[in-house]
Amino acid sequence: MDFFWSLFSLQPKCRQYALLDSTGVCRAFKECTQPPADHNWVEINEIRLSWMHQPLPASARISPRAALSSMRHLLVI
Numbered sequence: 001m002d003f004f005w006s007l008f009s010l011q012p013k014c015r016q017y018a019l020l021d022s023t024g025v026c027r028a029f030k031e032c033t034q035p036p037a038d039h040n041w042v043e044i045n046e047i048r049l050s051w052m053h054q055p056l057p058a059s060a061r062i063s064p065r066a067a068l069s070s071m072r073h074l075l076v077i
Helices: 002-006 064-076
Strands: 015-020 026-032 041-044
Antiparallel strands (some): 015 041
């Protein structure tokens, strides 16, 4: 019965993050529902292993303003 009710409950969406060192090189990836506490993690649109040990492309980052504006749009609807 718990499984049945879990189908209708809202689940927090997992988001992807990349850990950057001081030079902007990607050192690790993480997928979680809450933003990591450390400030070196940035939200990205997807995880690509080819970015590991490379500078993170600017197109991979999700800007905080874009995330907030989409949240407001959902609240208005």
